[in-house]
Amino acid sequence: MSSLPDAVTAVVAHGAGDLRVETQPAPQPAPDEALVRIAYGGICGSDLHYWRHGAAGESVLRAPMRLGHEVSGTVVVPSADGGGPAAGIDVAVHPATRGTAPGRYPPERPSISPGASYLGSAAHVPHTDGAFASHVAIPTRLLRPLPPGLGLRTGALAEPASVAWHAVERAGDVTGRTALVIGSGPIGALAVAVLKHHGARRVVAIDLHEHARATARALGADETLAATDAEAIAAVEADVVLECSGSSPGLESAVRGAVRGGVVVLVGLMPSGPQPALLSLVVTRELSLVGSFRFNDEIDAVLAAMADGSLDVGAVVSHEYPVGRTLEAFEAAADASSSAKVLLTFG
Incomplete structure (x- = not known):
């Protein structure tokens, strides 16, 4: 050979x-x-x-x-x-x-x-x-x-975009909905792009760092917030929340930022072992907590969407x-x- x-x-x-x-x-x-x-x-x-x-x-x-x-x-x-x-x-x-x-x-x-x-x-x-x-x-x-x-x-x-695509689809139909992305690192920023591709009406992204927030805006976020602005995050009342930070403060923001009856998708991998969580609010607001791990065959749809320009x-x-x-x-x-x-x- x-x-x-x-x-x-x-x-x-x-x-x-x-x-x-x-x-x-x-x-x-x-x-x-x-x-x-x-x-x-x-x-x-x-x-x-x-x-x-x-x-x-x-x-x-x-x-x-x-x-x-x-x-x-x-x-x-x-x-x-x-x-x-x-x-x-x-x-x-x-x-x-x-x-x-x-x-x-x-x-x-x-x-x-x-x-x-x-x-x-x-x-x-x-x-x-x-x-x-x-x-x-x-x-x-x-x-x-x-x-x-x-x-x-x-x-x-294509691989990280597929992780984001899988996470968005774990939330169900996001067409016309308000979405909140917690953590605007690469996966969170890509989730913003996928949410817009899938028809979300409004996407709000949060992060500790302005550089990450600017990246989220470049990928389609309608609004960005500092991760420390708890009052503004709670006021979003998102139908769908993607927790991409993999941190307990991020999970708290995700629960507080979700509308009653909303869906919170856990994308960021939390540290092993017990984690603090606002489960009382999950119960009283009837939130759905959904896990998302890697992806299945979404990479084929991602490649097609990137090729036709609908996912930039x-x-x-x-x-x-x-x-x-x-x-x-x-x-x-x-x-x-x-x-x-x-x-x-x-x-």
Whole structure:
């Protein structure tokens, strides 16, 4: 297979505070895998947690792991079994594999299947390496050809936009409704764009940082509020609230900002263990609390919407760094006061 590189450049987390750009042996694709030359990779909150803490929630690093699951690239060697995109096709990546562990779950919701795996996740041992590398062997079932006219830079946003799309749809029909987004980091800002795409009449976004609020406005928010303005948040009386901060103060704001009988979708991953919550108000206002975890097949609709221009998410990108400046890129992504989505470029 002469098109294989001799070696690849990869971003690997070795433990808390130990992030390295290193050379790894070239991948040897299995028959159902294509070799993809990675163009862009978005830094996710989970990547930041592995770098800073050596864990993302209860997924703890027990061995070095290549990071990254928000990627786009070009197929350079198609799969040997002929089942995937041809060489030269630009692709986005759906990073999830349905679990095979026994356990009941709705079959149309594989994101919550027991034992599901995700690129760049330490949830299982051995860990599932991610796609932050110059070339990666990826199962063709995970590849999504980019529609005509959709560039690789935008294609790298398909995964986080799908998380936001899934969250919005967990709320039900938002047409004509008032929506409140708690936390305007990358997922929250993308949720603003998806809410407008889905027909929300009014979208209010809150955050601690003006930079994040400005990003939300650029993606369609009708109004933004400081996260400290409790009175204004409560006055929103939103039909639908998306809690994207993953914090107990954010959850409190979500409950207080919801109209009686409203829906609160929990998108941000809360720290493990018990969390304080205003459950008395949930009861007396008959609020519906709904969980939202990753996504299922929404990436196909997201790619189509981005391609036809009905979902414009480009404003979420605040920085781009070449892979050789990965640590600088991670430091930028960790500073919510001055960044939104940070992309790595792999040349």
